[in-house]
Amino acid sequence: MVTTETKSPPLRRRVRALLRRLEREYGKARRERTAPIDELILTILSQNTSDGNRDRAYDSLRARFSSWEALRLAPRSEVEDAIRPAGLWKQKARVLQDTLNALHDEHGRLDLSHLESLSDAEIIDYLTGHRGIGVKTAACVLCFSLGRPYMPVDTHVHRLARRLGLIPAEVNADRAHELLNSKPAVPPELRFSFHIQLIRHGRRVCRAARPACDSCILNDLCPKLDVD
Numbered sequence: 001m002v003t004t005e006t007k008s009p010p011l012r013r014r015v016r017a018l019l020r021r022l023e024r025e026y027g028k029a030r031r032e033r034t035a036p037i038d039e040l041i042l043t044i045l046s047q048n049t050s051d052g053n054r055d056r057a058y059d060s061l062r063a064r065f066s067s068w069e070a071l072r073l074a075p076r077s078e079v080e081d082a083i084r085p086a087g088l089w090k091q092k093a094r095v096l097q098d099t100l101n102a103l104h105d106e107h108g109r110l111d112l113s114h115l116e117s118l119s120d121a122e123i124i125d126y127l128t129g130h131r132g133i134g135v136k137t138a139a140c141v142l143c144f145s146l147g148r149p150y151m152p153v154d155t156h157v158h159r160l161a162r163r164l165g166l167i168p169a170e171v172n173a174d175r176a177h178e179l180l181n182s183k184p185a186v187p188p189e190l191r192f193s194f195h196i197q198l199i200r201h202g203r204r205v206c207r208a209a210r211p212a213c214d215s216c217i218l219n220d221l222c223p224k225l226d227v228d
């Protein structure tokens with residue numbers, strides 16, 4: 001049952017306690033690095049769909065186009081057709097090709113290796129400067145491609161962080177990125193793992209509709225704030 005009551009022990013201590021419980025339940029998260037452009041394409045495809053549909057669309061792109069350069073130059077209708085499993089194929093095909101065209105115009109080739117020398121804030125500014133690329137996509141590149149201690153906030157992380165009282169209930173996802181990735185919130189070395197574990201818990205237990213609070217392993221640590 002979700003309530004409006006709050007609890008507020010020190011935030012970092014709470015995060016560590018939550019993560020210990022989640023890791024005991026789901027096991028440690030393992031990091032696999034992806035190339036920045038691959039991650040960019042995966043995250044664009046992932047908007048408003050499941051991981052399974054995203055992966056089907058990504059595999060379809062890989063099978064149909066010999067390179068990301070071939071994808072950039074392909075007729076729009078072929079790209080739309082290839083990514084249908086991910087939904088919103090017209091919008092996503094446009095963002096994919098616009099982004100690849102912009103990267104090509106800027107660097108003369110499809111290459112994001114210059115990101116390695118930029119700060120987290122500079123990378124977010126650079127990537128979100130492209131139409132259709134939001135903070136979550138930039139955060140995924142930071143976390144999964146560049147191995148930076150930066151925590152992406154997807155729909156599950158956003159919902160759980162608010163229900164758990166880690167951030168104010170009214171905070172939007174962009175602001176949640178700033179708050180959760182600040183020093184007083186989630187310690188840098190825990191951000192990747194905390195991101196993965198909150199998603200696992202959000203899918204299985206703390207679902208958007210009817211969270212299973214009675215059987216939740218975080219029950220005694222959670223103020224169960226009403227955020228929906």
Ligand code: SF4
Pocket residue numbers: 002163164205206207211212213214216217218219222223224225
């Ligand atoms: S984390 Fe657990 S106790 Fe808290 S709202 Fe979600 S399901 Fe309920």
